[in-house]
Amino acid sequence: MFLRRLLKNKMGLIGAGVILANILVALLAPYIATHDPLKIDITNQGALPSEENLFGTDEYGRDIFSRVIYGTRISLYISVLSVLVAATLGIILGSTAGYYGGWADNLIMRVVDAIMSFPAILLAIGIMAVLGGHIYNVVLALGFVYIPWFARVVRGSVLSIKEKEYIEASLAMGGNDLTVLFRHILPNCMAPVIVQATAALAYAILAESALSFLGLGAPPPAPSWGNILSDARNFMLDNALMTIFPGVAITLAVLGFNLLGDALRDLLDPRLK
Amino acid sequence: MRPDPPVLSLEGLKTFFKTEAGLAKAVNGVSFSLKKGETLGVVGESGCGKSVTALSVLRLVAHPGRIVSGRIMFRGEDLLKLPLERMRQIRGDGISMIFQEPMISLNPAFTIGDQLIEALRVHRRISRSEARDRAVEMLRRVDLPAPEKRIRDYPHHLSGGMRQRVMIAESMLLNPDVLLADEPTTALDVTVQAQVLDVMYRLTQERGTAILLITHNLGIVAESAQRVVVMYAGRVVEEGLVENIFEQAGHPYTRGLLSSIPLPGRGQGGTGEPLVELPGIVPSLFNLPSGCSFWPRCREKRRICEEDEPPLKTLGQDHRVWCWLDD
Numbered sequence: 390m391f392l393r394r395l396l397k398n399k400m401g402l403i404g405a406g407v408i409l410a411n412i413l414v415a416l417l418a419p420y421i422a423t424h425d426p427l428k429i430d431i432t433n434q435g436a437l438p439s440e441e442n443l444f445g446t447d448e449y450g451r452d453i454f455s456r457v458i459y460g461t462r463i464s465l466y467i468s469v470l471s472v473l474v475a476a477t478l479g480i481i482l483g484s485t486a487g488y489y490g491g492w493a494d495n496l497i498m499r500v501v502d503a504i505m506s507f508p509a510i511l512l513a514i515g516i517m518a519v520l521g522g523h524i525y526n527v528v529l530a531l532g533f534v535y536i537p538w539f540a541r542v543v544r545g546s547v548l549s550i551k552e553k554e555y556i557e558a559s560l561a562m563g564g565n566d567l568t569v570l571f572r573h574i575l576p577n578c579m580a581p582v583i584v585q586a587t588a589a590l591a592y593a594i595l596a597e598s599a600l601s602f603l604g605l606g607a608p609p610p611a612p613s614w615g616n617i618l619s620d621a622r623n624f625m626l627d628n629a630l631m632t633i634f635p636g637v638a639i640t641l642a643v644l645g646f647n648l649l650g651d652a653l654r655d656l657l658d659p660r661l662k
Numbered sequence: 663m664r665p666d667p668p669v670l671s672l673e674g675l676k677t678f679f680k681t682e683a684g685l686a687k688a689v690n691g692v693s694f695s696l697k698k699g700e701t702l703g704v705v706g707e708s709g710c711g712k713s714v715t716a717l718s719v720l721r722l723v724a725h726p727g728r729i730v731s732g733r734i735m736f737r738g739e740d741l742l743k744l745p746l747e748r749m750r751q752i753r754g755d756g757i758s759m760i761f762q763e764p765m766i767s768l769n770p771a772f773t774i775g776d777q778l779i780e781a782l783r784v785h786r787r788i789s790r791s792e793a794r795d796r797a798v799e800m801l802r803r804v805d806l807p808a809p810e811k812r813i814r815d816y817p818h819h820l821s822g823g824m825r826q827r828v829m830i831a832e833s834m835l836l837n838p839d840v841l842l843a844d845e846p847t848t849a850l851d852v853t854v855q856a857q858v859l860d861v862m863y864r865l866t867q868e869r870g871t872a873i874l875l876i877t878h879n880l881g882i883v884a885e886s887a888q889r890v891v892v893m894y895a896g897r898v899v900e901e902g903l904v905e906n907i908f909e910q911a912g913h914p915y916t917r918g919l920l921s922s923i924p925l926p927g928r929g930q931g932g933t934g935e936p937l938v939e940l941p942g943i944v945p946s947l948f949n950l951p952s953g954c955s956f957w958p959r960c961r962e963k964r965r966i967c968e969e970d971e972p973p974l975k976t977l978g979q980d981h982r983v984w985c986w987l988d989d
Binding site (some may be wrong): 553557558560561562563572573574 | 720750751767768769829832
């Protein structure tokens with residue numbers, strides 16, 4: 390039923406296809422890549438695309454095609470993990486705030502507002518500067534800055550769902566706060582969370598690339614898209630292709646998540662049917 | 663003949679809602695008791711405190727409502743003094759509740775089987791498959807066709823009547839002593855109402871469960887209750903056996919309710935007794951009239967009604983009325 394409607398939505402289908410392709414590339418990276426993405430070859434620096442190096446090589450002679458392929462893995466890994474972190478924390482905070490209300494709501498939502506009052510990327514840069522460059526620190530930093538996305542959406546849904554009669558019925562049958570929250574309220578809040586997560590994934594990919602580009606993301610020589618872009622920056626005028634390939638990869642992934650996110654929002658929002 | 667001790671008794675229950683507009687006395691000193699296995703009808707207009715009384719029994723009155731005073735005796739304990747954990751064990755097990763809207767009292771995200779199994783496993787240490795068997799059995803008892811298949815259905819697969827049967831099955835799963843039925847059939851088609859009520863009575867009679875039947879439908883009360891409590895503006899105004907209430911109603915409000923039931927022959931062009939409407943509206947709970955709350959609408963009011971709260975008068979065995987009228 391749901392799948393059939395998704396299949397009818399062309400943009401959503403394209404988005405889903407692009408993401409699926411990205412996931413496949415990430416999983417099958419060792420079979421797709423033609424070279425070791427970390428192998429330096431000083432005899433072949435800054436090569437133009439050729440049969441040997443499909444996208445050319447960078448200033449250390451590393452094969453850009455292989456780096457972009459492996460970059461899919463790193464970028465997806467970081468963004469998926471960080472969105473999971475943000476969603477988990479956001480759901481816990483948002484549902485506590487929405488369900489209990491009162492001072493708990495005020496306290497939690499003011500903290501969330503405080504997080505939100507910083508531009509996400511700036512806050513992430515600050516956190517990375519404190520924690521130091523490491524893949525999992527990127528996950529933590531991005532996971533933290535996207536908490537408000539989820540906390541606010543979940544709180545709103547919980548507020549509306551906890552007034553439903555089946556919540557009262559469940560309490561009348563002897564359910565306690567935790568069963569009511571986890572069994573009855575949260576499953577009915579998942580639609581907006583899924584939409585939000587898809588959109589957040591697009592932003593997380595962008596933010597991860599931005600952090601890497603600034604030298605605050607996955608530490609080099611790890612081939613994250615931001616790193617490849619950053620390495621290529623010095624040669625942009627001589628060999629623009631070096632920047633174009635990782636750029637296109639980022640753009641495609643973000644576009645895919647955005648298209649899918651929009652489609653899901655339309656499908657899951659009963660008002661837009 | 664020694665009277666049975668009541669399974670549930672309310673003594674001077676007061677539940678108030680503290681809002682910005684003032685203090686709303688939704689339940690204002692209600693007392694009545696429910697005997698084992700009987701059906702007690704609670705009737706009254708919207709907003710007279712019927713539902714809040716039922717929710718108070720389960721201590722589920724939502725903020726800003728609060729039970730201010732009174733006692734609710736169940737199995738020899740005052741429910742209002744129990745720790746929350748004990749109260750939770752009683753909800754669904756000792757006392758359960760059916761709500762008005764079957765359309766929204768089942769969680770749309772789970773199959774009805776999941777919900778019945780959960781309700782069982784909250785209170786009993788039994789395996790999932792055992793709980794499932796009991797759920798199927800219970801669904802069979804409420805005449806849900808093909809319960810083994812239906813148990814995998816989501817609430818939106820079922821009709822309103824079927825959902826209310828599922829709710830009855832859920833509320834009777836644990837053999838409660840008391841079933842609070844808050845307008846259980848108001849949202850259903852008339853044809854379905856009778857079936858659903860039948861199922862409810864059959865199950866409760868088998869198990870000796872007492873029903874507190876909250877309704878504004880006097881027809882349902884006449885058919886199925888043994889005793890009736892009439893509420894007006896948060897108070898009990900009359901209490902008695904069904905025969906007493908329908909044949910020799912003591913309170914002008916009760917008489918008003920009875921004569922406002924549309925029956926064939928009543929009303930314009932009819933030949934029977936005229937259809938009479940009660941003048942006026944229910945008073946604001948924020949600002950109740952002094953004396954008897956009903957006097958502004960009462961056809962038989964006297965000076966004293968405006969000044970003093972009406973006394974209790976016993977009109978016969980089990981028939982009490984709170985009114986200044988002479989008998």
